[in-house]
Amino acid sequence: MKVGITEVAARAQVSEATVSRVLNRRQGVxxxxxxxxERAMAELGYERATQGQLVAVVTEFISNPFFAGVAERIESALAPHGLKTILCxxxxxxxxxxxxxxxxxxxxVAAVVFLSASNTVEGADTETYEMLRARRIPYVGVNGQFADDVPAPVFSTDDELAAELAVDHLYQLGHRTIGMVSGPSGNHPADKRVQGFISAMAKRGIEDAERWVIRQSYTVEGGQASASMLLALGATAIVAASDYMALGVIRGIRRQGRSVPRDVSVIGYDGSMITEFLDPPLTTVRQPAERLALEVGRSILALVGNRHVPNGELLFDPELVIRSTTAPPPSP
Incomplete structure (x- = not known):
């Protein structure tokens, strides 16, 4: 016999309306x-309908521990409410x-999370967003602002503050020739990190910071290629726009016969757990993955429950984690 909400209500000793509110994640319970x-449904073997229970998490960097970790935390936040995430x-x-x-x-699909996906791309086609709006399917962005004509909530780490934290740490150590390797132009987070870097350098009297910025892909190879160029300019410290790029920077430095941090200091960005176990452990600017995912989960639950969530970008502060890849610059 197929189990329905009548049987669930009887087992839980609540009204059918209450069961319906639980199933549809409504307020008032x-x-x-x-x-x-939920326990009554489990005991009776009640199966929720698939319709409207799926949340798509769209992201590019599955191999990157930071993005994998955020996706996993979003899943953990939504699962208790009957929503199933699908990684795309x-x-x-x-x-x-x-x-x-x-x-x-x-x-x-109940909702969509764009986790550093098309929401990071300048001039991205808005057709997908228009389709979702037409179907009244809510969506949010993580680390990447939608275009002005795409109204949606966005939850981002403050990339400009991240650059300020990195530059300030290196400047306090005595570095003045500081380079930056960032993602390609037109990528919103990469652009903001570059803006923050230039602003932080200018604040400290270094006005030609643009020439110390190299734009490359968010990969180990991109970091390695950028390191060679910055070392040729005489950089004693390098700020990378991702931990993966930082790994490439370190490899590029070592292949030129130099060491980290004795000859060149390196700072990463993201703060994934593996950075603690590198040799040497990586100084990095850690994104607040837990808080980002929690806010995404809350917002998705509110949106699928037809409750209001403010549009626009909500910024979260990053944290500088000082380890062993930064030190004072070498003596002349």
Whole structure:
């Protein structure tokens, strides 16, 4: 016999309306009552309908521990409320991203999270967002501002503050020839990190900071290629726009016969757990992954429950984690 909400209500000793509110994640149900209903559904083997239970998390960098960690935390925040996350690996703004969303819309997707996806790309096609709005499917962005005509909540680490923290640390150590390796132009987070770097350098009387910025891909190879160029300019310290780029920077420094941090200091960005176990452990600016994911989860639950969430970008402060890849510059 198929189990319905009538049987669940009888087992939990609540009304069918209460069971319905739990199933649809509505307000007005206490945690205690919600737990009783969830337990009754589990005991009876009640199966939630797939329709409207899926949340797509679209991201490019699955191999990057930071993005994998954020996706996992979003899953943990949504799972207790009956929402199932689906990870959609796609190149930001590419055809694959649109095809993922189109397929999932037909399956009954409840919401979409753009985790450093097309929301990071300057001039990205808005067709996917327009389709979601037309279907009344809510979506949010993480670390990447949507275009002005795309109204949606966005939750980002303050990239400009991250650059300020890195430059300040190196400047306090005595470095003056500080370089930066960042992502490609037109990538919103990369652009903001560069803006923050230039501003932080100018604040300290270094006006030609643009020539110390190298734009490359967010990869180990991109960091390695950038390191060679910055070392040729005489940099004694390098700020990388990701931990992966920082790994490439360190490799590039070592391949030129220099050491970190004795000859050149290096700072990463993201703060994934593996950075603590590198040799030497990486100084990095840590993104608040836990708080970002928690806020994304809260907002998704509110949006699928037809509650208001403010549009626009909400910024979260990063944290400088000082380890062993930064030191005073070498003596002349």
């Amino acid at each position: 206490s945690k205690k009552t919600r737990d009783v209903v 690996p796609a190149f930001p703004g590419g055809v694959q991203e649109r095809e993922f969303i189109t397929s999932l819309v037909d399956k009954g």
